[in-house]
Amino acid sequence: MTRREFLKLTGASLFLSAAPVSGFTKDLPQGNISVILLQGGMDGLTAVPPIGDPALASLRQEIGLSNPIKVNPFFGLHPKLQHFSKLMARGDASIVHATSFPYTKRSHFEGQNYMQGGGSSPFSTTTGWLGRALDLALLPGRAMSLELPLILRGSLNVDNFYPARVNGSSKPEKWLIEQITMAHQAEEARAFKAVGDKVADQARSNIPRDPVSLAKYAGEQMSKKGGPVASVIRVNQFDTHALQGADEGSHGDRLELLDEVIKAYREGLGDAWDKSIILTLTEFGRTASVNGTAGTDHGYASAGLLAGGLINKSRVISEWPGLADADLYEERDLYATIDYRSVCAACIERVLGLDHDLISQKVFLTSKLKRTYDYIFS
């Protein structure tokens, strides 16, 4: 609910008495948030190479970029991130580097669960951090996947959408579902209504299932009045143990897909872009050194990409730990100097207007989360 709608419903007198919306400690304009899950472990040193670090070239001989986009004297961007670089140029995108959820065991299963669950450790929660945030703000979200991903699971009104191609589903008997809905009450009626809504979604089942098309669709839905406030899309296959490639190659291809997804979100959101934040999430980064098969293995820190009109000024935010042997985590991985949960928390704070301490305690289930809001949104 926007403040404008809130006023319409409650009347100006309530506003004048400064009654807060439940769960809100600030009365900021509402935005929307989209998370792109980069599964497999995105290589932050490839996506955002620290070209000013003297150790980079020797660590990355086989997979070093010959032509990175120069963001500033210290950081570059993979040449496949063309659209993202344009967003950076116009002040609508930022990077957080040397960052990770505080997880170092390098397991896909644990890492993916942890980055979505956001609890104290992998498999410690049955709900996700974004779902819990939406619960606090009493807002709906929507996932663009067949099953509802952990990150969006909460206890309230969160839904998922995925283009179905079940035989016969192209001509659903909507009238029948409506009749059944009317014949039931309370929870049963709501359940059948949900089925009816799904049928309406299926009418749009000609939407391709690729992440780019889903991102555009998600953006369009979020741009509508009363549309979902949050969306989640997966981009997988970042796990490039062999033949990772450099300017071209498998990791670059995935980054190009990510770039297209961000672009599609931008197109779908339209004017709502100004109230939007998109952030990437990956379970871990990759080793600083190249392995024996011209790839990289599971590591620790990576980079997070943020885009959206809610960003006022593009920047790279990092406490760069260095790539010298002594600076690496366990002498092999980029060290995480920024807890990425704090980046997620800042995005929630910006979009939902929730208080940082509340987010820390109720969403990420810790009282010690650093506030990075000012670094990202000032």
Next chain:
Amino acid sequence: MIKAFFYCLCFISLISTSVTASLPSDQAKGTLVKEDSIRIYEVDLVLENATDAFSKTDFDFSLYDINDTHGQMRCGFGIYRAIYETGVIEDWALVNGDLLIQDVLVKFLNHRWRTRGLSNSSYLTKEANLKLTKEGYMVGKIPYFHLFVDEGEPPMLPLYVSFKEHKNSKPIAINSSIGISAEMWVEVDGWADGVMYLLCNKV
């Protein structure tokens, strides 16, 4: 409350100017994350190196009938803040000056923002993307400074607001020649609308 909102916004901007933070070193020991001192690396990318970038005033005109040509009109304009909850239109203009309508295109000429801070005439001159519909509504997107910045307060970047066929708007009477008055309303945020008053003459 409105003042409190402004103060709140100003406060947010104020605290944003300080970007270094630190933790005592013993707090960082034994943790998986160091978080000693975050640094901001400014971005040197410029638009010349990033062609085809989206503009902040991109607008989907396909929803409107803007195929007509209206000839040339010169208008005086002033944009005022209309407080949403009370409907009161403030007495002082955010910006006023002149604009030119050439067929469907709206070009801002001499004008002056009263909001101080970062506001200057380059925003509307270079970025505004407004067109006139067949019915005489202005639609499109412009940069919009909605808050006054006093001396010592941190300046703020403009909002980008979309003019649509607002229910309160009074379109330009296309068939008239002189003394054509019109109002173009725009939703700005949860606190205020904006209204652009126009007085136009065909030239």
